Amino acid sequence: MVSKIIAGWRIQRRVISALMIRELVTRFGRENIGFLWMMAEPLLFAVLVGLVWRYMKGPEEHGVSIVAFVATGYIPLTLFRHVVTRTSRVFSVNGSLLYHRQIKVLDFIFVRFVIEVIGSMMAFLFIGAILYALNEFPLPADIGALLLGWFLYCFFTFSLCLVLAPVSEMSELLEKLLPVTLYIMIPFSGTFSMVSWLTPNLQKFMLYSPFVSPMELLRYGLFGDRVNAVYDLSVPIAASLILTLIGLGLCRRVRRTLVVE
């Protein structure tokens, strides 16, 4: 029994690392900076949007550097948007890999997720280091809170993908609705505002969004008491657990009927 689990774990690790390498090679190639490209996009987004905001609104907002504030919001948001967009029809797109029995459909979701997470973390570190040198970025006030915020944000993103991937195979509607949904959700993602800036009624409402509390926690971890963070971690945790359960069930069901070319 135990040896079976260990053998299964070994195969799984082999498959995941092979799939990661394959994904990196197909997406970024071996030319010039190669896989470092995966942090290029979140980085450019954060820097450019941050600069635009700085010229529009001045160097600080509610007591913290505006560039740092935008960067901390935008990098998780690009992570979310990328992972979700890449999850759509991920089973059929990778169908030819299902010829190898050791590869499971969950591996596809997991691999794309991990690549985006690594890319955004690298972008976050990179931008943090540069802005720190320019005196625009603080040292994390509470690294535990920062990491927990990141973790909860990622966990929710992943659990949502576990549902979206199988649903996108069941109905084409999802693919059509995805772009507009990703746009509409931005105000509810906690990216550009803190909960405490809002009216009390709106605050309660915002905390129901599973993105908001992790985002608040992340910003608290970075800026410390210079921001007034409001969060309720039970919302993202409960939402992620429920989505994970539903998602695993749906993945299993869809795999049984998946037509592989």
Place this chain on the structure above:
Amino acid sequence: MIQCEQLRKSYPMGSGRKEVLRGIDLQIGQGEHIGFLGRNGAGKTTLIKLLGGVEMPTSGKIRRNMSVSWPLGFGGGFQGSLTGYDNARFISRIYGHSYAEIKDFVEDFTELGPQLRMPVKTYSSGMKARLAFALSLAIEFDCYLIDEVIMVGDANFHQKCHDELFVKRGDRTIILASHSAELIREFCDHALVLNQGKATAYADVEEALGVYELL
């Protein structure tokens, strides 16, 4: 040994379902060379996909007590945008084999030379067939699942397959889906005729071919 119990497979078709396999019972032992005969659309490829675990049966069970290759055809198993070498690397990684050994075997068997550095989507079907065979032979399965369409190679390729598969690896199980009487006669020692979702096994290839020709 591969054992199938009451395998059924249906696909959605319009508002109803198309039943491709309607209850297949099958036992394939070590070292058997078995041909799947059937007209176009009889379910040969579907059955091969189920045996290979590429698709799941709608109902019924498959037990595999030996290592079974992925179905060798044109489509599956490859990544078209990657080069032949990259595909070999990927396969060696997921099956836990040393890339150096696989690389040598692939170069030797496919004779594709510098073409191996090109994306697989630029290959002709004969070249893809060579690569597919080379990779699966390098992994060394107990049982090979082969779709006839892949037997498109030239005489030299045909000879190589024959040597590697039937001479050097004569103790392996081979399942060959085909409607060519010639191929089945050459490679198989018994056969299964698929018709209207049911399978009938024949110990004698000539008898199976006789039934098949009357379909």
